[in-house]
Amino acid sequence: MKYIIILGDGMADEPLAELGGRTPLEYAEIPNMDRIAREGRCGMLRTVPDGFEPGSDVANLSILGYDPRTSYTGRGPLEAASMGIDLGDGEMAYRCNLVAIRGGVMEDFNAGHISSAEGAELLRDLSAALGDVRVYPGISYRNLMVVPRARGAVTTPPHDIVGRTVGEFLPSGDDAGILLDCMERSRKIFADHPVNRRRREEGKTPATEVWPWSGGRKPSLTPFREKYGLAGGVISAVDLLNGIARLAGMEVIRVPGATGFLDTDYEAKARHAVDALDRLDFVYMHVEAPDEAGHMGSVEEKVRAIERLDEAIGIVLDRPETTVAVLPDHPTPIRCKTHTADPIPFAVLGKGRDDASAFSEREAVRGSFGLMQAPDLLSLLFSR
Missing domain, CATH: 3.40.720.10 (Alkaline Phosphatase, subunit A)
Incomplete structure (x- = not known):
């Protein structure tokens, strides 16, 4: 059978x-x-x-x-395993969406289903600005962020807050400062990025920033x-x-x-x-x-x-x-x-x-x- x-x-x-x-x-x-x-x-x-x-x-x-x-232990480490990322001691993996936030509101949790190639291009340039925090491109909007010496954070899935103001749902807890810094850096890098310029010209939703969530250690x-x-x-x-x-x-x-x-x-x-x-x-x-x-x-x-x-x-x-x-x-x-x-x-x-x-x-x-x-x-x- x-x-x-x-x-x-x-x-x-x-x-x-x-x-x-x-x-x-x-x-x-x-x-x-x-x-x-x-x-x-x-x-x-x-x-x-x-x-x-x-x-x-x-x-x-x-x-x-x-x-x-x-x-x-979290969604991030499960996706890390799929991508062949072996988390080391003290490291936590967070799921890292490419999202569209406008006027402080979560407009789109997947940035218009951005393509994998476009996402990889955005994350490549973001990675150069993040120091020892690592980002890994995945499929479409679904990507990964690995934080060393991590202790965890309270986060919210972006698909739960579509149409809502994001301020009350931003990361909090021990790793919040690191995650918020990564989000701020992504906003600056993505704002006039060639990928987003092309997407706007084609009438598509641009990826305005990254949104890390559901972090955890290797289960x-x-x-x-x-x-x-x-x-x-x-x-x-x-x-x-x-x-x-x-x-x-x-x-x-x-x-x-x-x-x-x-x-x-x-x-x-x-x-x-x-x-x-x-x-x-x-x-x-x-x-x-x-x-x-x-x-x-x-x-x-x-x-x-x-x-x-x-x-x-x-x-x-x-x-x-x-x-x-x-x-x-x-x-x-x-x-x-x-x-x-x-x-x-x-x-x-x-x-x-x-x-x-x-x-x-x-x-x-x-x-x-x-x-x-x-x-x-x-x-x-x-x-x-």
Whole structure:
């Protein structure tokens, strides 16, 4: 038996008036997800423990069986692992977004989805002005900052404060002075940078500065094979997920055309997942697009992302002797454009059958799995 989890980041939502009181999952045409629910079993999953921010870092660690209360140190070090950055003693890695702030308001947490090449050019010039603080370009707006002799800071994810005045959300605590200095330097360097001049001329949003958040030291995860006795792999275009995979000793499966945005190649991910199951026991296929649409507040794009993911799931369902689970990691409701900690729906094909007739938030509440804690999901999935 082989196993696959198909995770649509942020798919879960709330009933929306513009969808006739239905959620995007209820409104979307998703025959393959509905088949998994109808021919399998459903339930609800609590992916964010009490006291934790509802981020993809905490939620995906939980789903992969790693309790954040003992394994989570911050998002930054997980992304550092994906980028091959080995944090030294006393160093902390912070996620470092390229953002657009105008008039003191967080206008855009991703600087108009700036390209990776443009971001690298901006960070190259910033790096020369930062001394022993190091910045590493990643994918699009998602970058990394490593602070030596760090002690930590209280920070806020920029996607949580879109449209709000940033003053009350600036870093505080021991490392605040260092982070604020880096932010100020970036503002001066980016103000008339050639990259931003070109972006303005093309009618695109310029990156006005960096925004560091979710710092932490290098965590330690029990190897996945040691934990479950199975060989696992991860498919994702997001450094966070690939970092978790590396720290857990799982294979990072690269897929051409995977972008971490709405234009990702859904079907290529599914084909690579099916191929990987010829050599692995378990594949975790992560798709970021529904979450991005949620942060944009776009109902249309969220429904479209969910439907495109469903089409790709058909490729996976054609593979015999495979237990298939589908779920989001957390809700990203259109109403608030950010994550919430509410339990999420999940469905499993290959572990019996219950009375659920479709895959949705309301149907999953009726499922026979009931309400589960996320770190228990893989043990359930792998059980005989």
